[in-house]
Amino acid sequence: MLGQILKDFDACGIVGEATNKLTGYLACVSRKLDRPLAVIIQSTSAAGKSMLMESILAFTPEEERVKYSAMTGQSLYYLGETNLKNKILAIVEEEGAEKASYALKLLQSEGELTIASTGKDDQGRMKTEEYHVEGPVMIFLTTTAVDIDEELLNRCLVLTVDESREQTKAIHDLQREAETFDGLKRKVERDRVLTIHRNAQRLLKSLHVVNPFAKQLTFLSDRTRTRRDHVKYLTLIRSITLLNQYQRPLLEKGGLQYIEVTLEDLATANALAHEVLGRSLDELPPQTRRLLEQLKAMVQARCETEKIDPELCWFTRREVREFTGWSNTQPKVHLDRLEELEYIYPRRAGMRGSAYEYELLFDGDTETAKPQLVGLIDLQKLGYDEKFTGHMAEFAGLKRPQNGAITEPPLAAPSSGKGASRRSLPKSRNAQTGHNLHVVVS
Template identity: 35%
Template sequence: MNNLNTTNPNHYLFETKHLKIAILGGIRFNNLEALRVTLGISKQKSEQVLRQNIDLYNDTSIEKLTRKVAERLEVGTTIVRRDLDSLTNELENYRLQEVENQNKSYEKQVKVLTEKEIKQAKEFLQNQNLINNTQELIGKSGVIGEEVNRLLMYLIFTSRKTNNPLHCISLGSSGAGKTHLQSKVAELIPEEDKIEMTVLSANAFYYFNRTELQNKLILIEDLDGAESVLYPLRELQSKKRITKTVAHKDKKGTTKTIHLTVEGPVSVSGCTTQESIYEDNSNRSFLLYIDESEIQDEKIMLFQRQLSAGKINHEEEHASRDLLQNCQRLLKTITIKNPFAEYLTLPNSVFKPRRTNAHYLQFIEVITFYKQYQKFHHIDRETGEEYIETSIEDIQEANELIKEVLLRKSDTLTGASRNHLENLKEYLKRNNQTQFTNSEIRRNLRVKETTLRRYNNQLLLENYIKKVQNKNIKSFCYEITNPDEYQDLKVMINNALQECITQIQLATAQPTNHIKMAKSKQTKSIT
């Protein structure tokens, strides 16, 4: 019987009744249109070996080799040809099997949930206090502090399963924990639903399979290392598909034009220290500013000490991660309708209001989507479409989480400059003074001279600080123009969001004709 021995990857052995054939150097697993090998052919129980480099898919070469082997080893041509054909079949089958195995090893295996896991995840998703419970579970999974950012990020990652996913960019100084936060929250997303990238080439996105990225979470550790793909990334976010036209030669050498298309939608998350460079991308994303306060520092250092002391419950961390991953697996894409959308307006202070308004509405839909196991599933009489509806509670929970995002969207300063200004205000208030000098701030707030100069230039340009002459030291110093401006902005945003809720409550107390007509379209609802 024919026997292909592939134990040694560099020296396969194929034996028949008459011949012993060594495949020197193994075979290549790419270029499946050819099967180039180096053969060492000998007669059984003979030391004479004929070595030949050949493409086993080339019939002319096979004919020549058959005659050469038959003549040199004194074996019939029929026997030689039959054995070479058998070798070709064996190698072909082996190569195809190995290629298939390699592809399977690259594929992320989808976990099949047990009945117990399904029941546990459903009970969690059906809990009326879902958002707060999720916040608590994220903390137990090992994400330290960053309460608002971590919950926002988790819900943004959840949006990958909706028709209009959200995106986020984490911003902060070097070493502040941007990548750490992203990677820890990403651990709560199933492996099969995310793709992590460190460095990308200019054409990387165009060579995924057409549907390989659909409803996936794309994690980019550092946007600075992905500058070449920022344009296709933006198009994938906005248009939910990208297409590239390239020239390609077929087997006959004819040049043809082919289209490489990759379908979305996707949810994209990245980290950077340079907010201004990625303005086009940040307009499409939620900007999450890392908490660099002393309180957050203390939380992290306390965790580090507990970890070193062996007082961290790793089993609880794994159980929390598994439960949140299983909840993600149970969530199904479904249409969401917000009957209160017409009453939701943003504060006038928000920049880029069109895109920000879309993000606001989409975030409310994500809250509704995440709570789908608590909702009635309605059927539209005209289309037969199944959908769930947003409730006032969903909007209130979204408003609480999105306040900081809207506040940053309304600010004329970059995140770093705003953080510096607020630290400056706190320092002046603590020391009961209104004026300050550069040397004083460098010494007490530990800011580099070049960094402080950059902050001052922006603050002066935007009229947040002004130069004044100090009579005591007879020199110029600085003074904050309006210490309460940021607090006033917070109050304005809070009032605007609360006004939306008030309008909705008034409308639901006295339903308008519009809402009545919308409700009349619903034929039935199922839990």
């Protein structure tokens, strides 16, 4: 089913972003659960975060989503008792809900809001009135902020928009196609596909989901914030099962009706969790890590061209702007973050006054350094047979998922020649070994 959902997103003109599309779709389905997921889409300006949110929301029934551009601090408390129950609350920019952030956190954690407010009765005397907003509600936000409120971040899945040149080219191709007859046909097909999905989601019921493998599952436990991440992981599993409720037998025991999680559901959840939840444990924001990848490529290219050691390949902010094509603000913000976390080191050039040049301290592989969620159980131990192939080949379960801690790559050997005489600096130890993620779901 998830493979077909991806095909339908493509048919509607939403190119790439496979993980984001599926995670967002499943998060919207979780509105039917007692503890729904919450999602924040993070990207730089004009990267397409609002378009991604709008595209995902378009697959859900209009009557089951509520969308605002901004919210005042007290507005959530007066929405009425059932106005948000089992619905999606979408806010276009997280900054627009800054004043209501406390209420949003409570609504996500507690599933309801209650406030006592003063008013006047018919005789003009002061009285206390209680207002109650009943959940649960799935919260959907977007933001351009690099640093997100920690309390809100802990409660949400963070999705980051693909800002690669390949994705931009694919979007340009699609935009040009929209001006052709094929684009007109796609527009008509989009309306048909969305109607099917909205009607299908109207048929979804709020069923109990039982996970017969729950006690055998494992999860990273080296920090306290994983307590909430673990709940997100379990909710993601239940959302996948709930989506497939009409493909599962309705069981009954002790007067309770329920559907059960399958090993295929676990394989899909593990695949998505590696990227989505692994990202939340990364010390670098996604845009900062993207700049680190480009710095690594820039330094390697210059070292090969100029035949110098990486320690002597210093660079300025201007050179970073020219290489990345970014505006002045973006490199400044992310270079400061990389300097703070010791991925780069500022060097004052004597002839440039107060101008700085930077040295890249990070000597790991930017691909293997990408975050991965470790500690998940090897599904083969539960009898899972990886035999599923098809449209979602990139989301199939690992044959042998990593269950131990992430290891660090060895530090680079000391350079010879010119670089050997320089003052020794502590190299970044933030690189982590990862593994290729291959998941197959029918």
